Amino acid sequence: xxxxxxxxxxxxxxxxxxxxxxxxxxxxxxxxxxxxxxxxxxxxxxxxxxxxxxxxxxxxxxxxxxxxxxxxxxxxxxxxxxxxxxxxxxxxxxxxxxxxxxxxxxxxxxxxxxxxxxxxxxxxxxxxxxxxxxxxxxxxxxxxxxxxxxxxxxxxxxxxxxxxxxxxxxxxxxxxxxxxxxxxxxxxxxxxxxxxxxxxxxxxxxxxxxxxxxxxxxxxxxxxxxxxxxxxxxxxxxxxxxxxxxxxxxxxxxxxxxxxxxxxxxxxxxxxxxxxxxxxxxxxxxxxxxxxxxxxxxxxxxxxxxxxxxxxxxxxxxxxxxx
Numbered sequence: 026x027x028x029x030x031x032x033x034x035x036x037x038x039x040x041x042x043x044x045x046x047x048x049x050x051x052x053x054x055x056x057x058x059x060x061x062x063x064x065x066x067x068x069x070x071x072x073x074x075x076x077x078x079x080x081x082x083x084x085x086x087x088x089x090x091x092x093x094x095x096x097x098x099x100x101x102x103x104x105x106x107x108x109x110x111x112x113x114x115x116x117x118x119x120x121x122x123x124x125x126x127x128x129x130x131x132x133x134x135x136x137x138x139x140x141x142x143x144x145x146x147x148x149x150x151x152x153x154x155x156x157x158x159x160x161x162x163x164x165x166x167x168x169x170x171x172x173x174x175x176x177x178x179x180x181x182x183x184x185x186x187x188x189x190x191x192x193x194x195x196x197x198x199x200x201x202x203x204x205x206x207x208x209x210x211x212x213x214x215x216x217x218x219x220x221x222x223x224x225x226x227x228x229x230x231x232x233x234x235x236x237x238x239x240x241x242x243x244x245x246x247x248x249x250x251x252x253x254x255x256x257x258x259x260x261x262x263x264x265x266x267x268x269x270x271x272x273x274x275x276x277x278x279x280x281x282x283x284x285x286x287x288x289x290x291x292x293x294x295x296x297x298x299x300x301x302x303x304x305x306x307x308x309x310x311x312x313x314x315x316x317x318x319x320x321x322x323x324x325x326x327x328x329x330x331x332x333x334x335x336x337x338x339x340x341x342x343x344x345x346x347x348x
Contacts, residue, residue: 029218034184044127058325061329065331066186067295069306074280075334081112084172093117106141109117120141144210148263171207183213195328197328204267205261210274230285231285232287234257240273242282260309285318
């Protein structure tokens with residue numbers, strides 16, 4: 026499978042410039058140590074609360090007029106759902122979103138608020154229902170991660186990190202990126218390796234949904250039962266395997282994938298709110314959790330950047346984690 030190119034990444038950056046926020050690299054003096062300093066990339070500040078708007082808008086922007094008239098269908102536990110719904114509304118495209126019936130209510134409500142039709146299904150039906158709806162109604166399927174346009178859009182996160190690290194004169198050595206189906210880690214790693222060859226890209230996922238870490242360790246793409254991955258509090262990272270195209274990118278560009286515990290994720294959400302003044306959902310906090318709790322697994326080099334991938338958290342859960 027073809028890996029995304031630097032030209033494709035830069036084209037995506039131009040395509041989404043009017044929609045996606047160019048989030049800053051935020052210094053975190055409260056998290057500095059003798060060995061490392063931390064900067065956060067707060068994708069929670071995007072219009073839909075997560076990085077997913079980048080890939081969704083990039084994918085919809087290249088649809089033909091005929092494809093736009095047919096409408097789109099997508100599946101997601103919440104952040105891709107909101108992103109596709111928002112991008113579709115901006116372009117006047119009908120959107121149908123398939124979501125697990127266990128999705129956080131705030132993500133379902135937000136998706137509907139952008140005008141999309143939401144179809145709730147059982148978790149194991151999430152990835153098969155879109156194909157059925159596409160066949161029945163002619164919708165164009167917009168996958169959450171296994172698509173070159175999606176990967177290129179998410180990769181603009183990596184382009185911005187590289188550009189801003191250079192502008193700030195950071196000796197950036199390590200970038201921590203959450204891993205689920207692999208769209209973000211694929212695009213970000215490609216962008217970083219193609220523009221900052223010396224940087225190390227490390228994926229982070231929950232211990233309870235560690236299929237990508239197992240895949241990286243064994244060299245074979247692992248598939249975990251949904252019953253296992255569904256245990257984690259990080260609902261956006263419950264995907265049970267890397268996509269085929271993301272797996273190719275991971276093998277080509279990613280230096281390591283590490284895991285964090287549920288307690289570490291919970292603690293990171295609270296620390297980001299109290300010290301970083303950022304609202305992060307559990308999925309968005311895993312990279313920060315790795316920095317805070319697993320410094321021994323970070324490569325040598327002082328400057329570290331961590332992507333806070335989303336902030337769509339149930340208010341009641343945030344209150345619980347801050348209590």
